[in-house]
Amino acid sequence: MLQCIFVLSDSGEVLLEKQLTGHRVDRAICDWFWNQILTQGDSLKFLCRVADVLSNYLDGLNEDLIKDNFVIVYELLDEMIDNGFPLTTEPNILREMIAPPNIVSKVLSVVTGNTSNVSNTLPGATASYVPWRKTDLKHATNEVYVDLVEEMDATINRDGNLVKCEIYGEVQVNSNLSGLPDLTLSFANPSIFNDVRFHPCVRLRPWELNQNLSFVPPDGQFKLMSYRVKKLKSTPIYVKPQFTSDSGTCRISVLVGIRNDPGKPIDNITVEFRLPPCVTASDLSPNYGSVNVLADKTCSWTIGRMPKDKAPSMSGTLVLETGMERLHVFPTFQVAFRIMGVALSGLKIDKLDLKNPLSRPHKGFRALTRGGEFQVRS
Structure with missing residues (x-):
């Protein structure tokens, strides 16, 4: 159970405070957390999910974006947490409930005086037993695309020796499938993963048994999983x-x-x-x-x-x-x-299967690698 959320700047200043229960938590606790490593796994996973949602809404996550969108951030936290317990964390569903920031909405809020972005109608997933997906979705052309997006972090010392080289990657999916699709994504070499993190739609049991991703996808774009591959031996x-x-x-x-x-x-x-x-x-x-x-x-x-x-x-x-x-x-x-067109980690997708498709879907796969924290010391 979460009692409060504080959003801090890079310097440790409290930008935003959200008390979630009747028991008020003093800001002084931030000083302790600022100098400690968080060890509460469940709370940390949820905070990572909050950061993902805010970044998705605001097209980034930094001090200026939070200050410019205080109202939306508070509204999102209200919908994501109910009396200290996680509630709705799927960006596609939240977008039906709270309109993302744009110039038109900001102008209207100034003209009308209405600063609320919350919709008066419930999202389509309310009646669904899959909380991240609407019921009775229909698309004219069934299609699903999977992208491997990777960033290479590397450190090369002044002697030209590779001190550190690893990949942080994401499996990004754009799903436009009718009905209630049930997908299974398998990799040719899942043993290369060092760390993984999944979207809530992923069933953990198939992954634990044979490293297959079995899931009912949200509609539209979402991050299916993130991963890290360590100790690579060369850079491009x-x-x-x-x-x-x-x-x-x-x-x-x-x-x-x-x-x-x-x-x-x-x-x-x-x-x-x-x-x-x-x-x-x-x-x-x-x-x-x-x-x-x-x-x-x-x-x-x-x-x-x-x-x-x-x-x-x-x-x-x-x-x-x-x-x-x-x-x-x-x-x-x-x-x-x-x-x-290249995943430098060496990760390869084996196949993507769809159970009981309403029609034969179009499937596509792409890969992209970027330089992340790539440093050469002189």
Whole structure:
């Protein structure tokens, strides 16, 4: 049973407070939780679900979005929790009850004075024994699409050695199926998973027995599961920075190339690093792409798609503050990229079965990998 929810900023400030029972919890408890690791599994899972719903509604989750949408956040918490117990947590159902924020609704609330976004009618799933799905759903074309969306987190030390490399992934489903479909999704290599987390629609018993995902899907888009694959041994690209410092200046050279060819084009490549306060950049020039130096001394090198005929490189001069002979603190490089059609974890979907279909559905599968916290230390 939950007694309260506090939403904190990155600095620990209480942005939002929601008392859920008659027993009031003092804000001072936030100071303790801010410095502790939460160990209550059920409560933590529900809080993760709350974060997913808010992110789905607000198209992100940060301090500014919460401050701009206080009313909607409070309304969502009212519907998701009943006297301290989880109630409705499915975004598709909540959207029928509470309208997502948009410019039109904000203008109307100012003109009419009505700030409530709560619908006067019950959602269609109220009469269904499957709480995340309406009854008697009908689609002109039955179709279901499954996407594997992955982010690679990696840390490479200054010697070029891979210190950490892991994948955080999601199985995202877009279901437009009539009736009450019962799906089973199986993987060719489920043993690679280190951690998994499921949507409430997933039946746990089939997964425990043979690692199959058996579920009745919500209608529309939803995250079926998330997973983590640890201890990968290689990255698709490399970034090699080199600094030569002497007499108040420092020459910088950065080389980018393919380390392990994924078999698909690598695009949306950017390499960023922030200069120390006592350093300014001069004549940074790449042989491919473009470089921008921002006001906070962040140097952003946009490469785009990896060329086939040459390895992108960038060179230039860093001017040190008067009195400094050498650069003593070297920047960390943040690398971003995208690979369509490849799941770098190696995860493969075996098949997707539909029991008792009203008609033969169209099924599609895609994969995408992006660079997450990809750091190269220099």
